[in-house]
Amino acid sequence: MATRLFHISDVHFGVENREALAQVEQAIKAERPDALVCTGDITQRATHRQYAAAQEWFGKFDVPIWLDPGNHDMPYFNLIERFSDPYRRFNTLRASVAVDQFETEDLVLTPLKTTVRSQNRWPWSDGHVTWSAEGRTLDALRRYEGDPRHLIVTAHHPLHGPKIGGPTDTIRGNEVLGILACEGMDAILTGHIHKPFDEARSGPEWHTRVIGAGTLSTRLRHGKPPSYNVLTCVRGEKIAVETRVIEAT
Numbered sequence: 559m560a561t562r563l564f565h566i567s568d569v570h571f572g573v574e575n576r577e578a579l580a581q582v583e584q585a586i587k588a589e590r591p592d593a594l595v596c597t598g599d600i601t602q603r604a605t606h607r608q609y610a611a612a613q614e615w616f617g618k619f620d621v622p623i624w625l626d627p628g629n630h631d632m633p634y635f636n637l638i639e640r641f642s643d644p645y646r647r648f649n650t651l652r653a654s655v656a657v658d659q660f661e662t663e664d665l666v667l668t669p670l671k672t673t674v675r676s677q678n679r680w681p682w683s684d685g686h687v688t689w690s691a692e693g694r695t696l697d698a699l700r701r702y703e704g705d706p707r708h709l710i711v712t713a714h715h716p717l718h719g720p721k722i723g724g725p726t727d728t729i730r731g732n733e734v735l736g737i738l739a740c741e742g743m744d745a746i747l748t749g750h751i752h753k754p755f756d757e758a759r760s761g762p763e764w765h766t767r768v769i770g771a772g773t774l775s776t777r778l779r780h781g782k783p784p785s786y787n788v789l790t791c792v793r794g795e796k797i798a799v800e801t802r803v804i805e806a807t
């Protein structure tokens with residue numbers, strides 16, 4: 559048996575691509591993946607209406623759902639709430655439709671928070687791995703030290719630059735990628751850039767995969783159509799990644 563994950567990202571409810579969502583919904587119901595992972599930017603502006611739309615869509619499925627927050631998922635217009643309780647709306651959605659833990663005989667999922675309420679740079683859209691966020695993920699990975707299953711981290715922002723140690727948009731991204739890989743991270747699933755990818759990264763004592771899902775929104779970038787990934791994971795074998803491009807109808 560294998561574990562199959564549907565990995566979607568950047569749905570941006572409010573400017574969602576309804577045709578794309580309809581196709582994904584049909585595939586989930588037909589194929590019944592073991593889990594549906596969404597690596598953030600669930601909404602466009604984190605409004606109550608957009609979160610309600612997300613809740614309605616994710617609530618359709620009877621497969622485990624795993625959600626990470628993206629930079630678009632913190633209040634944009636209500637700055638008081640953004641600073642005082644930035645994840646309240648996201649956490650309400652997650653408590654309603656998603657699971658806190660997911661593991662099978664093939665894999666374990668572990669979240670990494672890459673979003674922050676503000677940054678010492680503008681815009682605030684790119685990632686920043688804080689020391690505390692890194693610490694929480696490291697603690698989680700260490701609990702599975704020596705575990706033969708795939709240890710898969712999920713986050714909104716890609717950590718890697720074009721080269722090891724090269725430029726990355728995520729503050730402390732490259733550094734944390736290596737640290738997590740040294741603790742056994744086999745792969746990290748991310749979104750944010752609206753472009754699918756699947757690459758290997760390695761350092762002197764580590765090796766990992768960086769896997770990104772495209773968008774299911776109408777915010778298309780890099781000339782890339784909407785898409786999502788299907789991961790097939792078998793313990794002890796290489797993770798297989800299929801990118802499914804949404805065909806316009």
Ligand SMILES: [Fe+2]
Pocket residue numbers: 599628629630683714749750751
């Ligand atoms: Fe994003």
